[in-house]
Amino acid sequence: MxxxxxxxxxxxxxxxxxxxxxxxxxxxxxxxxxxxxxxxxxxxxxxxxxxRAAFATDHAHLSTFPTSLTKIKNLGANDIYAWFLANTNTNGSGSDSSSEVPPDFKLNLIYPCTEKHIKKYSAQPTRSVTETPEIYANYVRPWIQRQREKGALNWIFNILEGRSEQEDIIYRETGEQGFLLAPDLNWDRKTLSSLHLLALVERRDIWSVRDLNKGKTEWVKHMREQLLAATVKLYPEIERDQLKLYVHYQPTYHHFHIHIIHMALESGATQAVGKALGLENIISQLETMAGDPDAGFQDVSLTYGIGEQSELWEKVFGVLKRGDEVDVEKF
Structure with missing residues (x-):
């Protein structure tokens, strides 16, 4: 400049x-x-x-970025995902300084990545869509079923079945209504103002908020209470009213999970209206929803944003907008 x-x-x-x-x-x-x-x-x-200044985006600088990093320290690895802390080697020598320098970067690596990952992380226009109960039942749920069959949830099952990240588990309850709490891979695990934890349910029949109904209200409330208690116990510097709990819809991975973050963590795309649903609001809706215990979020319309390169836009909502017939067999 x-x-x-x-x-x-x-x-x-x-x-x-x-x-x-x-x-x-x-x-x-x-x-x-x-x-x-x-x-x-x-x-x-x-x-x-x-x-921190913006990244240089020309090819010459970006091509040398990985080799400019030093003191690369792995924080965890699970299936195709790994995450690290690293320092910038500003002098290009590759030698470590005798003094302890805080990491410059938090890195996430997906290897090997899929076309779905590439589309997710690519810059793209976003569309607002309204998913009615009929659209969900006829098109979106079959699409979710196909995504689950492709093995995209292996990293979650690795945690639930004890094959990875067991040392990171903060709290766990077992059984049909069990769940566990662990650090989210996007957190550096030390900066409390950007704290980000993830709660995974053990049961596999709850894919998203769509599978919550009035009969599950007390279970969701129990999870909320235990997640808050476990977080403030492990991090006593944080108080309960400094935490925000939410779920995504559509989520990236269709196995029900809850995000727990510090209120100081600034809102980004993942916390945007129409993407993040506050857990308190979900509980309130379940409690006040008319109908029997089976009445739930499968019965309501949900509006959210999706990228034009996402499969859900290309195979469902974009097709419906054009007035064409959705081909479920191509999911």
Missing amino acids: TSTTPPEIARKVEAYIPRFQLTRLLNQDQAGRRISLLGTIDSQPALLVAE
């Missing part, structure tokens, strides 16, 4: 930064990517806000 500041003024203000003397941290936000510092420069009060 080219500066329009006169050279003499630029030199003057650039010299301020090395003279900044820290007093205290005022704030840390955007999941730790921006900090606000109070300090002094030449005995005068100063406020310094530091934010």
